[in-house]
Amino acid sequence: MRLTALVWATALLAGCGGAADIDNPEGASGQKLAFAYFQKCVQPLLSSPLTLPGGGTATCAAGGCHDNTNGTGGALRLIGSAATVDLGQTADQIRSSEMYRNFYSAQGVTVPGNPEGSRLLAKPLLLGMLHGGGLVLGSADDELALRIRYWITHPAPKDQDEFSSATYAMFTPADPATGTCNTR
Template identity: 60%
Template sequence: MYRRVMDVRAPGAAALSLSLALSLGLTACGGGGGSANPLSNPATVSNPATTGGQRLSFAYFQKCINPILIAQLPALQGGGATNSCAGAGCHDTTTGAGGALRLVPSAQEVDLGDPANTPDVIRASDMYKNFYSAQGAVVVGSPTQSRLLAKPLLLVLHGGGQIIQDTSDPNAQRISYWITHPMPTGQDEFSVAADALFTPANRLTGACNPP
């Protein structure tokens, strides 16, 4: 003999509990950020300040590396077809399918000479999102172990194919230069030591090394 236990919760409570459980489940699978698609990118990207180790230069990235990532480059095995690393279907932050590297194609250059652009202000910018994501694809000091360079060289599997012929390519040389010239230990990505990466030695007015 058994007694039937009645559900005495308020009407709709069971449905609400189920809805909450599903919501939590989707969030755990990466579906947070207000997106209707649980497999999509989060609606916002947090770029906290990093601590420890050496940082790459934001100034050099903005002037010398980001232009490479948004440029129309030919796929060497694509019959002359061109595309941007930041293009749709590649590494565009909203429509890209290219793994962890996420880029905002329309990111605007930050005026590093404006005192109002403090580190906190810069870290909230789209340009910094590109910097932060690109640095995440780098092994500081080791260009060929860095996916940012190894993938376009096709040293490792790359869905976009081979984009850079070899390490003598000017784009490869600048990416390699950035990776092998981090800021001094204990200094952040906005260090004035970045001046040495330009000719003349001025991160605001100098030209990118190597030329």
Template identity: 55%
Template sequence: MSWLAKSLPLFPRWLPTGAAALLAACGGGSNPLDNPPVVNNPPGASGQRLSFVYFQKCINPIFLAPLTVNQNGVISTNTCASAGCHDDRAGTGGAFRVLPEAQAVDLSDPANTTEAVRTTPMYRNFYSAQGEVVFGAPLQSRLLTKPMVLNVLHGGGLIFQNENDPNARRIRYWISRPMPAGQDEFSAAAHTMFTPPDPETGTCNTE
């Protein structure tokens, strides 16, 4: 009797050699059904962050806007922040959560220090959205690929027909332009993401 049959009496003795090898490759340990003893998650390589001010002005409004939804050919209208989707309290849309009542933060107010802003509902929305992103790689980021149903399922249906959707272009632009290495999410480098380069008066760039 083989060592596998002795150690796993209920394991089928007719298991093909190839299948046994596959199990061994998945487990990585002495027992083909074991998990590896240690799982290492490598830290992010860049250490960069996305722009908070662009998110606040250009991305968060997308989550609150009524959008056309295509669910298997059935057309309706809904918002990302609705109770059945990504609402922070009653949503069913996974880890990405939105506080619909989040108010814009006046970054010109000296009272709104970095520490203070990071306690606000708007920052919670920013942080949750950023968690769905691979910096610099829009088409690897679920914040964009899910509403496009691009090689990934989305319980909320098809929201953006393609990358040329105006909202998709904003999300793509935001993800594509992380702040310079060593600068935080409040970096003034984000001013160039607006035309003119002023978050207060400028419009949101998309290219």
């Protein structure tokens, strides 16, 4: 009886397409996204009030949305009060910070090199997927969209970590302390 049930279940799952239908998004390179750019250019936009296209304001890190403790917004979890981290600290010190937890969470909903395949950009623009918060960004030319796109399309060089000074070229001048956030 058990064997018959197992054979039946296997046949049903095979009919659903199984793993053959799973396809990894293009752009998955194993490269790390830049922590310095996230901290200075992306995090402030996720934790600050945004003017919504339909009117009103919202904050991604708000309690009902992507707040780490009681948000209902899926995989992205943010600590809105996360303090800025001194980039001169050791990697272990940075990785133990709340800011790094936000970075890690945001990185979890991205595909380095593929912004359209990344939920961090696609959801607030409603690009082929639903977002419980609705349309948050008016267009792909919105400042937040440009910064998220830039962050996703400019990962650290292969075999370098998220703290690589090579990622400082994402700022003008190439210094995360004094530079402005590049978007193009």
